[in-house]
Amino acid sequence: MTTIYDVATAAGVSRQTVSNVLNSPEVVRPATRERVLAVINQLGYRPHASARRLRTRTSSTLAIRIAPSGDGISGSILDTLLHSVTVHARTRGLRVLLFSAADPYDEIEQFQDLLAGSDVDAFIITGTTHEDPRLEWLLGRHVPFVSFGRPWGLPAEESQAISWVDVDGYSGIREATRSLLSSGHHEIGFLGWPSPSGTGDERRRGWRDTMTEEAGWTRADVTTLQRATTEGISGAKEAAIGLQQAHPGLDAIVCASDTLALGAILADIDVPVIGFDSTPVSVSLGFPSVAQPIDEVAHAIIEIIVRLVERGDDDPLPPEEFRQRLLLPHLIQHGQAPS
Amino acid sequence: MTTIYDVATAAGVSRQTVSNVLNSPEVVRPATRERVLAVINQLGYRPHASARRLRTRTSSTLAIRIAPSGDGISGSILDTLLHSVTVHARTRGLRVLLFSAADPYDEIEQFQDLLAGSDVDAFIITGTTHEDPRLEWLLGRHVPFVSFGRPWGLPAEESQAISWVDVDGYSGIREATRSLLSSGHHEIGFLGWPSPSGTGDERRRGWRDTMTEEAGWTRADVTTLQRATTEGISGAKEAAIGLQQAHPGLDAIVCASDTLALGAILADIDVPVIGFDSTPVSVSLGFPSVAQPIDEVAHAIIEIIVRLVERGDDDPLPPEEFRQRLLLPHLIQHGQAPS
DNA sequence: AGGCGGAATTTGAACGATCAAATTCCGTTG
DNA sequence: CAACGGAATTTGATCGTTCAAATTCCGCCT
Numbered sequence: 001m002t003t004i005y006d007v008a009t010a011a012g013v014s015r016q017t018v019s020n021v022l023n024s025p026e027v028v029r030p031a032t033r034e035r036v037l038a039v040i041n042q043l044g045y046r047p048h049a050s051a052r053r054l055r056t057r058t059s060s061t062l063a064i065r066i067a068p069s070g071d072g073i074s075g076s077i078l079d080t081l082l083h084s085v086t087v088h089a090r091t092r093g094l095r096v097l098l099f100s101a102a103d104p105y106d107e108i109e110q111f112q113d114l115l116a117g118s119d120v121d122a123f124i125i126t127g128t129t130h131e132d133p134r135l136e137w138l139l140g141r142h143v144p145f146v147s148f149g150r151p152w153g154l155p156a157e158e159s160q161a162i163s164w165v166d167v168d169g170y171s172g173i174r175e176a177t178r179s180l181l182s183s184g185h186h187e188i189g190f191l192g193w194p195s196p197s198g199t200g201d202e203r204r205r206g207w208r209d210t211m212t213e214e215a216g217w218t219r220a221d222v223t224t225l226q227r228a229t230t231e232g233i234s235g236a237k238e239a240a241i242g243l244q245q246a247h248p249g250l251d252a253i254v255c256a257s258d259t260l261a262l263g264a265i266l267a268d269i270d271v272p273v274i275g276f277d278s279t280p281v282s283v284s285l286g287f288p289s290v291a292q293p294i295d296e297v298a299h300a301i302i303e304i305i306v307r308l309v310e311r312g313d314d315d316p317l318p319p320e321e322f323r324q325r326l327l328l329p330h331l332i333q334h335g336q337a338p339s
Numbered sequence: 340m341t342t343i344y345d346v347a348t349a350a351g352v353s354r355q356t357v358s359n360v361l362n363s364p365e366v367v368r369p370a371t372r373e374r375v376l377a378v379i380n381q382l383g384y385r386p387h388a389s390a391r392r393l394r395t396r397t398s399s400t401l402a403i404r405i406a407p408s409g410d411g412i413s414g415s416i417l418d419t420l421l422h423s424v425t426v427h428a429r430t431r432g433l434r435v436l437l438f439s440a441a442d443p444y445d446e447i448e449q450f451q452d453l454l455a456g457s458d459v460d461a462f463i464i465t466g467t468t469h470e471d472p473r474l475e476w477l478l479g480r481h482v483p484f485v486s487f488g489r490p491w492g493l494p495a496e497e498s499q500a501i502s503w504v505d506v507d508g509y510s511g512i513r514e515a516t517r518s519l520l521s522s523g524h525h526e527i528g529f530l531g532w533p534s535p536s537g538t539g540d541e542r543r544r545g546w547r548d549t550m551t552e553e554a555g556w557t558r559a560d561v562t563t564l565q566r567a568t569t570e571g572i573s574g575a576k577e578a579a580i581g582l583q584q585a586h587p588g589l590d591a592i593v594c595a596s597d598t599l600a601l602g603a604i605l606a607d608i609d610v611p612v613i614g615f616d617s618t619p620v621s622v623s624l625g626f627p628s629v630a631q632p633i634d635e636v637a638h639a640i641i642e643i644i645v646r647l648v649e650r651g652d653d654d655p656l657p658p659e660e661f662r663q664r665l666l667l668p669h670l671i672q673h674g675q676a677p678s
Numbered sequence: 679a680g681g682c683g684g685a686a687t688t689t690g691a692a693c694g695a696t697c698a699a700a701t702t703c704c705g706t707t708g
Numbered sequence: 709c710a711a712c713g714g715a716a717t718t719t720g721a722t723c724g725t726t727c728a729a730a731t732t733c734c735g736c737c738t
Contacts, residue, residue: 001455003724014688019726029686049456050392051724054693059389061436066425076619079418086405086439095458096437097400100425116340117388119434233623262623280415284572284601284620342694353718358696368716390694393723681738688731693724701718708711 002045011039022047053118061095062305063114064124065107077277077292078126081148084298085124092306108137115143122305124148135162144308146301150326152198163308163323165300169199169276172290172329173206176254176274179288179331181215185252185272188215189243190226191236191264192256200228203256203276225250229260236263244269258282258289278332286334293327300325341384350378361386392457400434401644402453403463404446416616416631417465420487423637424463431645447476454482461644463487474501483647485640489665491537502647502662504639508538508615511629511668512545515593515613518627518670520554524591524611527554528582529565530575530603531595539567542595542615564589568599575602583608597621597628617671625673632666639664 008015013036020028021036028036039045053059064082086096097120101107111134114120122144125134128151135154138145139161147164154162180188190207193200204226211217211225227243229235236255240263244250252272255261261275265287275282278291304325307318317323347354352375359367360375367375378384392398403421425435436459440446450473453459461483464473467490474493477484478500486503493501519527529546532539543565550556550564566582568574575594579602583589591611594600600614604626614621617630643664646657656662 004726005724015724016689016726017687020687023726027686032686044451046452046455048393048724049458050389050398051693052456052726053389054387054393054695054724055726057693066422076415076418079415079421082418082421082437083405083439086437090439098421098425098435098437100422100429112383113385116385117391119388259623280619281623284598285624343696344694354694355696355719356717359717362696366716371716387694390723391696393694393725394696396723679738682736684734686731686733688729690727690729692727695723697720697722699718699720701716703716704714706712706714708709 002043004045004047007036007039007043007045010043011036057118058309059095059118059121060093061097061120062089062122062124063097063099063110063120065101065110065126066098067100076279077294080294081126081298084295085301088295088298088302092302094302094305104133108134111137111143115141121309122146124301124305128152130154144305144311146304146308146323148297148301150198160320161317163304165297165304165325165327167292167297167329168326169203169290169329170206170209172276172292172331173203173254173256174210175329175331176276176288176290177207177210178214180252180254180272180274181210186215187225187247187249188252188254189240189247189250190254190256191239191243191260192226192228193231194228200256207254231257231259233259233263233266236260237267240264240267240269244271261287261289274331278334283334288331288333290329291332292329296327300327340387341382343384343386346375346378346382346384349382350375396457397648398434398457398460399432400436400459401428401461401463402436402438402449402459404440404449404465405437406439415618416633419633420465420637423634424640427634427637427641431641433641433644443472447473450476450482454480460648461485463640463644467491469493483644483650485643485647485662487636487640489537499659500656502643504636504643504664504666506631506636506668507665508542508629508668509545509548511615511631511670512542512593512595513549514668514670515615515627515629516546516549517553519591519593519611519613520549525554526564526586526588527591527593528579528586528589529593529595530578530582530599531565531567532570533567539595546593570596570598572598572602572605575599576606579603579606579608583610600626600628613670617673622673627670627672629668630671631668635666639666 004015004018007018013032017028017032018036021033025033064085067078089096099110099114101110111123123138124146126148128135128147128149130153132151135151147162150164150166151159151162177188188211190204192204195201208222211222212219224246227239229239236259240253250271253264254274255264256276258275258277258279258281261273262281264273273287275287275289278289282289304323307322343354343357346357352371356367356371357375360372364372403424406417428435438449438453440449450462462477463485465487467474467486467488469492471490474490486501489503489505490498490501516527527550529543531543534540547561550561551558563585566578568578575598579592589610592603593613594603595615597614597616597618597620600612601620603612612626614626614628617628621628643662646661
């Protein structure tokens, strides 16, 4: 193994100069820099990351929790995010460490371990809930983190302190509903999750507002055009059938997820169905779905993390517009007709 | 931040004793051990992982490459593996680092970086190909690694040196075919990938041998009962239609993947279809599929890695049966009927 | 030619842990 | 009661890097 000393000796400079070539090239005279770089290449020197971390107390690594196991149909959004995050992280010289945790408290336990060893500079958290203990813990210690998903239902003051990236489900469902309207449909139902659910309620509003503002329905009328059911195929199937029985004129359904959409499709009521998340199921069966721009999400997350990490410990937080990003999803018409 | 010195001072012992309490408890007198542990808890001391790594040159971390982006329908096997690996890794005190690479050479580049910094002790590699440059590189440097998937087509001698965990596709397809036979089907077709393909050919043989050994077909007859097509729905659909036209008596189809199976189902030829991998698509559509025991795979991988890492640098390799595991997949009858 | 001052480079110290060797402790034994 | 010896504990050195301070270099001005 070659160390910084070997390089220094071979290049006829001191170890610190080698260090500077790598970390602050601008302070080294160009001629020297070239010479050192040549030696570095020739010897194949790579800095010892742990030694650097010990000294600098930073790791250039971010951590993200991975849920115990893929739950099946839709769970893959987070997996997709993981891919994109890893790729974008690399372009900024960051690494991604995975960890698993049984529950939020266990997760906090892991935060501690990872931070204590200078293993990790920042976290990406997902699935924040009301009164999430993780938020308080992280904020209290000034640990840089970004949430994928807005932290719903927090007092404005606290929510301001949190960095997040999210996808505007409201707009996504509006776009889906609008596309159905413009292709001549009118009596469009909605299949969603039971309230309260930050994400779910927002998607429902997207549909409701489009129906009332752009299709001439009244608030009262649209209430019977929607059903709520927990994520799952059989429940969705029943709900879709129920919807059609109540509204024989029903001519399309917008859903809060691909799972619900699949249920609606399997109900065989023969109207167009639009899902959410553009999961493998919608891709392969070919029904339209609102796709989250996961790659953009990853990009935004990484940019924010870089900003947060670079910030000195008592510099002020960057302004909100740099730390909170709401991205637009887009309706995708998958090639094939439903079977 | 509390260090080992703080603990030592507070407990009235030397730093080394504290270190021993954590790393070799058996050499510390029980009374002392208790006292030190109490202080550790009280102060919330956590060892600084980077300092330890610098000294010991090990990281308790393994790395796995994550492919650039989820390709859609089937890719999720590796994601599932990632989940399981992370969980099992934790039980053995290991961490999981992700990295991305554009191609095998780029991947080797990353191996170097990660090893140079004592960031990583071992790798999990996937998708090994004939003449894989990674194998040579890793073997040449005695870097511990485990391959998910047998390295196909290597000279026996070299192949012996490699540790791997794989799933016996041959048996899986045999089980699938046999189950169709036992439910009264006889003219069972096979949809697979073009040869040569280690995995694909193996699965095809599973079907062929079952047909000839257990269903009374001749080698010659079965050749027309199978079609090969690249992974994709439309190709599979055509192939399935072609199969039925050639064999009007066709009464079931076994496929090398869920994607192919979905194609066959969408061909509407109304015979039972069995897929492979039990992906979300087969789960949600409810067609049977051969499921890889991914959790067992992850467990086996971690056990092997632990063995390899613990091994001194010139200890002999553990015997093959500890380093090469072929696991059995199982046919899963998903609840629901195809739409 | 001597002195000045900023740029470039080098030197000393430290980050927190573990290894290896040295020392202390303490119960046994002659 | 002193010497012995194994167990328990402490001390000195080191892993590879970067920070901060000290030193050297070198062109330029008077």
